[in-house]
Amino acid sequence: DGGITQSPKYLFRKEGQNVTLSCEQNLNHDAMYWYRQDPGQGLRLIYYSQIVNDFQKGDIAEGYSVSREKKESFPLTVTSAQKNPTAFYLCASSIMDHYEQYFGPGTRLTVT
Amino acid sequence: KQEVTQIPAALSVPEGENLVLNCSFTDSAIYNLQWFRQDPGKGLTSLLLIQSSQREQTSGRLNASLDKSSGRSTLYIAASQPGDSATYLCAVRMDSSYKLIFGSGTRLLVRP
Numbered sequence: 424d425g426g427i428t429q430s431p432k433y434l435f436r437k438e439g440q441n442v443t444l445s446c447e448q449n450l451n452h453d454a455m456y457w458y459r460q461d462p463g464q465g466l467r468l469i470y471y472s473q474i475v476n477d478f479q480k481g482d483i484a485e486g487y488s489v490s491r492e493k494k495e496s497f498p499l500t501v502t503s504a505q506k507n508p509t510a511f512y513l514c515a516s517s518i519m520d521h522y523e524q525y526f527g528p529g530t531r532l533t534v535t
Numbered sequence: 536k537q538e539v540t541q542i543p544a545a546l547s548v549p550e551g552e553n554l555v556l557n558c559s560f561t562d563s564a565i566y567n568l569q570w571f572r573q574d575p576g577k578g579l580t581s582l583l584l585i586q587s588s589q590r591e592q593t594s595g596r597l598n599a600s601l602d603k604s605s606g607r608s609t610l611y612i613a614a615s616q617p618g619d620s621a622t623y624l625c626a627v628r629m630d631s632s633y634k635l636i637f638g639s640g641t642r643l644l645v646r647p
Contacts, residue, residue, distance in 0.1 A: 427578075429578075454633070456634075463544075463639065463640075464639050465539070465624060465626070465637030465638050465639045465640060466579075466624075466626075466635070466637045467637075468634045468635070471633060471634065473633070481634060482634075511576075513578055513579065515579075523569065523581055523584045524569070524581070524635060525581060526571075526578040526579040526580070526581075527578050528577060528578040529576075529577065529578045531576070
C-alpha cells in the first residue's frame, strides 16, 4: 500500500531532551513537509523540502531541524531550544511543490 | 499577508440535513484551495482540490465552490450522515509560494 507513515503515534519526553519524529513515504513524491497543529487551530508549516539534500524553513522553524538524505524520508528533530514543543506533528508529501498534499497520521508529542 | 478564516468554529446538525461550510481568504491571488477532513487525533484526508481557474469540484455528496474575487469557498455536504462528523479544514496556496495556509477548521457533529 502506498502512503505516508509517521512513528511513533505518541511520544513523551522530558524537558531539555531532543527528540526525532520519523516520516516515511513510498509515493515517490519529491516534496515533503512538516506541520505543527495546536488544539483548535489550523496547521503551521515548520520545514519544507522540494528535493533530496535541500530544505527550507517555514513559518515556525525556530527550535526544529530536519534532514533529507533520502527521497522517502524526512525526519524532524525537536530540540531543547523549542519553547513549547507539546503539539500534534503532521508530515505531508506531494508530487511537486504546487500539487495536492497528502498527510500522514501524525505524532502527538508531549514534553513535561 | 494571507489570512484564512472558517466560520462557524463548530456546527451541530441532525442527520439527513444538507449543510454548507464556509472558508474565506483575504488575498485573492491564490494558486489553489484544498478542503480536508480530520478525525480526532488523526491526520488530514484530502477531500477536494480546486485550482484557481475552476469554479467548483464534486466528489460524491461533497461539492466545493470557489469565488476568487470575493475571497470565498464553500463546502456543501448533501444528506449528512453521522459518519461525516469530523473537523473540516480549508487551506490555500498562493501563486508564488509552496506552502499551504490553513484556516482553524469547522468542527461538525451530525446527530443521529
